[in-house]
Amino acid sequence: MSADGAALGARLRERDLSAAPAALNLLESTAPADREQSRMLLRALSEAGGPAEAPGHVIGVTGPPGAGKSMLLSALLKRWRERGSSAAILAVDPSSRQSGGALLGDRARIEFDAADRGVFIRSTSAGERLGGLAWATRTASQALAYAFAVVVIETVGVGQAETEVADAADTVAVVVPPGAGDVLQFYKAGIMEIPDVVVVTKADLGAIATRTRRDVSAALRSLGYDATPVLAVSSLPPATGIDELIAALEHHRASIDVSARRVRARRAGALADYAREHGERGLRALGGRRAAEGLLEAEQPALDTAALVDVLERCAQAEVTEPGSVPGVGG
Numbered sequence: 001m002s003a004d005g006a007a008l009g010a011r012l013r014e015r016d017l018s019a020a021p022a023a024l025n026l027l028e029s030t031a032p033a034d035r036e037q038s039r040m041l042l043r044a045l046s047e048a049g050g051p052a053e054a055p056g057h058v059i060g061v062t063g064p065p066g067a068g069k070s071m072l073l074s075a076l077l078k079r080w081r082e083r084g085s086s087a088a089i090l091a092v093d094p095s096s097r098q099s100g101g102a103l104l105g106d107r108a109r110i111e112f113d114a115a116d117r118g119v120f121i122r123s124t125s126a127g128e129r130l131g132g133l134a135w136a137t138r139t140a141s142q143a144l145a146y147a148f149a150v151v152v153i154e155t156v157g158v159g160q161a162e163t164e165v166a167d168a169a170d171t172v173a174v175v176v177p178p179g180a181g182d183v184l185q186f187y188k189a190g191i192m193e194i195p196d197v198v199v200v201t202k203a204d205l206g207a208i209a210t211r212t213r214r215d216v217s218a219a220l221r222s223l224g225y226d227a228t229p230v231l232a233v234s235s236l237p238p239a240t241g242i243d244e245l246i247a248a249l250e251h252h253r254a255s256i257d258v259s260a261r262r263v264r265a266r267r268a269g270a271l272a273d274y275a276r277e278h279g280e281r282g283l284r285a286l287g288g289r290r291a292a293e294g295l296l297e298a299e300q301p302a303l304d305t306a307a308l309v310d311v312l313e314r315c316a317q318a319e320v321t322e323p324g325s326v327p328g329v330g331g
Contacts, residue, residue, distance in 0.1 A: 005037030009044025046304040056145030060169030068201035071235040074111035085149040086118040138269035166194040167268040203232035270308030285316040
């Protein structure tokens, strides 16, 4: 029997952190009955959304494997909890070819108190997606932001393709390890265009970390992103630079139109979910990706992802039964 999506949505809206596991299970399920309950959950949340949006800060953390993302998150999590902020971490891992599940299990690498009810960590499998996120990550982060003060999306860490996180998070932090000069050349055209904050890890290594910070700053200037802060942190006890990083993340969020960014995230998520379900043929039925984006832009800003997918599906069906009814489609 499926969980009651409307009840779970109401509990998240009331900041009941204990609703998070069941809500995530529902949002990640592909069973038809669960999909319907997921829609009910999102509808219950969107009733309280609109211009105000969910209060939690959604932060994307991305970067190459071995950059120290998990250690950094351990240090951030410790500081957030010391400040009394609840936190949820959605760690997206590569998939096991045998089980299809999360391969690395970042939940096991992030240090936290398992008895702490103010922390929720879930490792999810990226499946066959190349954008650095699991298919339900966008929706899950938006839902959890109603209950948790901070929601972190940690991406797979596979390179340029994971820039999808920029469409899902309020603030994106790119993590760069010391001595990453050659890596930066590879990332310049992709990942280095998305950060709101850049974090050079392992500052305790001294000169090499300082040089990497300087190289990153130069790369950002060459791309025209002079205002993007570049911070050096050390996650080893006693951690350094963590308070400065939290301040930079909070400053970025305070400087943006969160509602507009969330609306873009929901619309991007709806288009991604529709394409996942219906493929290129489904997009062609709408006149292509650009036409589909236009349809979504015409909808009410407060509509949740599931409702936006419904819009696209209705338009595609209308085109099948009445060719030319969708703008830009047919003769």
